[in-house]
Each structure stands twice: as structure tokens, then as C-alpha cells.
Amino acid sequence: MKPTDIKDPDYFHKVVDCQWACPAHTPVPAYIRLIAQGRYSDAYLLNRDSNVFPGILGRVCDRPCEPACRRTRVEEEPVAICRLKRVAADHRDDITDRLPKKPENSNGKRIALIGAGPASFTVANDLAPMGYECTIFEKLDKPGGLMRSNIPAFRLPEDVLNEELGYILQMGVDLKLGHPVGSMQELQDQGFDAIFVGTGAPKGKNLNLPGRDEAAGNIHIGIDWLESVAFDHIETIGETVLIIGVGNTAMDCCRTSLRLGAKAVKVMARKPRAFFKASEWELEDAEEEDIAITVNHSPKAFVTESGKLVGMLFELMDYDLDDSGRITEQRVTGEVMIPCDDVILAIGQENAFPWIEKEAGITFDKWDVPVIDEQTFESTRKGVFFGGDAAFGPKNIIWAVEHGHQAAISIHKHCQGDDLTARTADYIELESTKMGMSEWRYSNAYDASDRRQMEHIALVDRFRKLDIEVELGFTPEQIATEVERCLNCDMQTVFDAPLCTECDACIDICPVACLSITPNAPEADLRAIVQAASADQALFTSTELPLSGRVMIKDENTCLHCGLCAERCPTAAWDMQEGKLTIHYAHDQKLSAEQ
Numbered sequence: 001m002k003p004t005d006i007k008d009p010d011y012f013h014k015v016v017d018c019q020w021a022c023p024a025h026t027p028v029p030a031y032i033r034l035i036a037q038g039r040y041s042d043a044y045l046l047n048r049d050s051n052v053f054p055g056i057l058g059r060v061c062d063r064p065c066e067p068a069c070r071r072t073r074v075e076e077e078p079v080a081i082c083r084l085k086r087v088a089a090d091h092r093d094d095i096t097d098r099l100p101k102k103p104e105n106s107n108g109k110r111i112a113l114i115g116a117g118p119a120s121f122t123v124a125n126d127l128a129p130m131g132y133e134c135t136i137f138e139k140l141d142k143p144g145g146l147m148r149s150n151i152p153a154f155r156l157p158e159d160v161l162n163e164e165l166g167y168i169l170q171m172g173v174d175l176k177l178g179h180p181v182g183s184m185q186e187l188q189d190q191g192f193d194a195i196f197v198g199t200g201a202p203k204g205k206n207l208n209l210p211g212r213d214e215a216a217g218n219i220h221i222g223i224d225w226l227e228s229v230a231f232d233h234i235e236t237i238g239e240t241v242l243i244i245g246v247g248n249t250a251m252d253c254c255r256t257s258l259r260l261g262a263k264a265v266k267v268m269a270r271k272p273r274a275f276f277k278a279s280e281w282e283l284e285d286a287e288e289e290d291i292a293i294t295v296n297h298s299p300k301a302f303v304t305e306s307g308k309l310v311g312m313l314f315e316l317m318d319y320d321l322d323d324s325g326r327i328t329e330q331r332v333t334g335e336v337m338i339p340c341d342d343v344i345l346a347i348g349q350e351n352a353f354p355w356i357e358k359e360a361g362i363t364f365d366k367w368d369v370p371v372i373d374e375q376t377f378e379s380t381r382k383g384v385f386f387g388g389d390a391a392f393g394p395k396n397i398i399w400a401v402e403h404g405h406q407a408a409i410s411i412h413k414h415c416q417g418d419d420l421t422a423r424t425a426d427y428i429e430l431e432s433t434k435m436g437m438s439e440w441r442y443s444n445a446y447d448a449s450d451r452r453q454m455e456h457i458a459l460v461d462r463f464r465k466l467d468i469e470v471e472l473g474f475t476p477e478q479i480a481t482e483v484e485r486c487l488n489c490d491m492q493t494v495f496d497a498p499l500c501t502e503c504d505a506c507i508d509i510c511p512v513a514c515l516s517i518t519p520n521a522p523e524a525d526l527r528a529i530v531q532a533a534s535a536d537q538a539l540f541t542s543t544e545l546p547l548s549g550r551v552m553i554k555d556e557n558t559c560l561h562c563g564l565c566a567e568r569c570p571t572a573a574w575d576m577q578e579g580k581l582t583i584h585y586a587h588d589q590k591l592s593a594e595q
Contacts (some may be wrong), residue, residue, distance in 0.1 A: 021068035023402040043088035058086025062396040077451035100129035102172030107131035117145020119198035119388030122404025139180035149227035153467035201389035203352035211302030215309035222346030238341025245346035447484040499573035506565035530555040
């Protein structure tokens, strides 16, 4: 193998698995260390650079970082990354004077943003401080998009949502509520320099089965129903409710039903639990509230009597699975009728663009999804960009944020007449953390504590009002324990081959056997030497060692970043260095003429 280029930003970025897995690449270990030091405001602002909404996402993020957490390689549970994000938000001081400000002068460029959801707000967050005149058009009378209309207040309090949206509006963003865009062509005729579409996936899927029309008054589309609840258009539901679907929207629907007076709520799943789309913690929260989740029931018909819904007919399903868990065969083994007063359909969402005329120059594929450049987020109409669910279908808030960041870069370059694909390259800086012979400026000892469980408000209290937040946040003891569970994966073991005397001290002390000194060879041969090398991570290979010409190899997959190799090394060939990744947003992009 060739020697590893540790200056390649993606090399050490990938080693920080949580940051690599986060669509917005939030520097997780760095903000957890700030929390450990009691620097909550600094931790919040470091979060905000990338994910824009720390208080919101600290409650409702889909947490792609946690399954990637290196902690799961030494025990079952990852660090509570999402909940620590909330800690920074809940305990910070007033940070308004540290946020970007509206500039004194506009740069003369006008940007229209359609839909007041996370993607549009992120674009505005990035462009407004640069002097762009950003106008957000929203059909509803409150901003937030799905964050307000589809996430219940018992998970995301309104004051948290309003505060973080307010930070962006204070940058001089013009928000036009109750202003649906009815025509793309009319908007284009208003002379905006660029248009961003962040309208989400606002159309819930229907279930056209026998009895659907007769029972229409008691059958609800999940996302529409949640929106009606959020805006106080619906305040009650029947005593017995069936939820069709097992995604996160279904979990919000079933829990909301209890708060509107339902006595018995069942979630009906067509397949086994392994195929559910809902996050495991969403399922656990629903089951904690005594919601029954019934598997292997496929909807067949709505049952009515005298034009009124009285139940649903289901086929009972049986499945054969292969060794990888995929369904190979399915069969119907019977039928059952389950009584109900109301049914809520939460079986998926679709994009809907009836207001974009064919003459607008925007191409749609066979699924009526806009054709978008996946790097620039520009549509087939120059100057019209898409992001969030409107661009690629239902995902989650953190994906919408990252789409907003990338679209903002493209909009900036478009308005300045620059090449949209010419992104300023990310880079990584390595800085030694040495404070003595065997001391580092971070906590490197392994803490064997279990993951802290966030306390919930008592069941007897949580159903009195719709907006009583269920999760109470971490206690001081929980904060102090959970931050120590982080393995500081951004603290990298950096090897200086010319200093190595091949004494094997580092190999002897490594607790996970991730090091070896060996003659160089093809990568597959070297991977076979270390204990558990995974293709998901790079294999570090040094330059030739001075005494034998062999190489030091290191399995980045199993390394715990404990620093014992550096502490034991008698020649300081190993060092623990913090890898600080710089990701360039719209405001620090260099235009082609400047490079």
C-alpha cells in the first residue's frame, strides 16, 4: 500500500464516524467536550454552524450519527449524541449578540424561498448575512413547515421552534405568511435573481380500498390531520382509532390521538417489526403510552354500517425470510375485522407541484419528482433550486438543513456569475493535544458507564394538554456521565515514522490490537493482519520505518482513541492530535476569479 495521506480531509473525517454520518457533518466530539467544560453557549454555537437548529434537532433529529457511534463497537448503546445537543440548547446563555447580523447594505440580489420549512430557513440563514434580500413565501399563518405542522408540540415545544426560527428572521429575512405561491411563472416574472423551492413533500398517500368513499368522514390523511391538530382545526378524535403505517408520522399520529381523547389506539403493520420505518425510540415512546402495535395485518377494506365507519377488514399475513432477513414468500392465512371509530393513514408522502406550469422550464421525472443536479441542487431551469423533501422525497430535518447549505452555495455562485460546481475544498488541521509526557487536553480514559436514559414526565400528567413536553432533559448527573462516554474520535493517533525504533511498545499496550509492524503488502493482505479491519474504514499505512523498512499499519475501525500508544511510545513517534475539519459554507466560498 502507498503511505496514507493524513492531510486528505476525508481520511480523518471518516474516522469521526458520527460526524461523517451526520448529513450536515456536525463536529460531535468537539461540542460534547465543550459541554463537559460547562461551555454550553459555545457548544450551542458550534452546533449551529452546521445544523442551524440545535434546540429543535436536539429533540426530534432522526439521529443518523448514533448508529455510527464508535461506542457501539465496545458496547451496545451509542453516546446520547442527540440529547446532548439538547443539553447545549437548554443550558446556554443568551447568544443573540453572537449570531450573524443583517448587513447595513444589501448586495442588490433578491432571493425567493417557497415554503417556510427547515430547508428554506437554512438557505436564508446562510445568505441573509451576506447581503442577499431573502423573501420566504408560506401558505400557512405560522412558519416552520413540517417542524410545526407534523411534529407534535409534546415532542417539540412551540417556544423552542419560534426562538430558533426567530434568530434567522432577525437577520433581515422577509417572511410572508398566508402567501401561497400559485404560479411559478408569476414568481419568475417578479424579477428574483434566484428561486429556492423548499415546500417539502406535502401530499399524504391515500388508501383506496372498498368502503373508502362511504367512510370518508372518519378516515384521515396523517400529515394533513397532524397539521389540522397543530393549527387547532381538530380538537377531538373517536375513542377507538386505528393507525395504518409504521413510520415516524404514524407514531406522532397515534400519540396525538391519545391526547385528543382516544381510549384505545392500535398501529397496524403489514409486515414484521424488522421492516418498520419508524425509529426504535419512537416505537418505544408509543409503547410506553400503551399503544398496541399489531404486525402482519394487511388492510383489505373499510367496514361501514349505514354509511358510517365501524371497522377495518385485514388479511392476516405470513412471511418466509431468507438468512439476510428479506422476504422471499408471503401468504394470506385468514381475515379479521377490527372495530374502530376513526382511521388515520400514515403510509407515506409524495411531492406535489400543481403550481409549477409545464412552461416554467422545470423537468419532472416519471414519478413527478423534479430533475435536480445532486451536487448543485439546481433544476433544469437555470436559477431555480430545490432542497429538502421537495428535492428528493421524504427524509428528515437534518437532511433538509444540509440541502439548504449546499443550495445556498449554489445560489450565491449563480448570483455572482460563478461556476456552481466549483466548491471551495474542505480541509483538516491537526493540532497536538500534548500537555506533558503522558497528558492530553481531553479526557482519554475509558468510562464504562451505561447510556443515560432521559426521564419522561409521568403518564398520569402527560395527557392533560396537547403541548406538555414528554422528555424532561438530562439531569446534571446524567450530563456529567454521558459526556464521558464519548471516545473523542476526532483526537487522532498521528504517527511520525522516522522517530520509530520498532520497540513494539505501542503494539503491546493497544487494548484492541489495532496496530502491527509488518512488511508492506497489498491492502487485502495487510487487512488480514490486524484483528478486525473493516472496509468501512481506511487502513493506515506509514512510510517505511528507518530500521527495517517495514511499515506501521493501524486499523482505524477498532481504534478507541485512548492515546495509550502515544503515552507508551518512548520516542514520541505517536502523538494525539485534534483533527479540526473546516467545511466551507456560502459566506466563505471563493469565487473562481479569486482562486
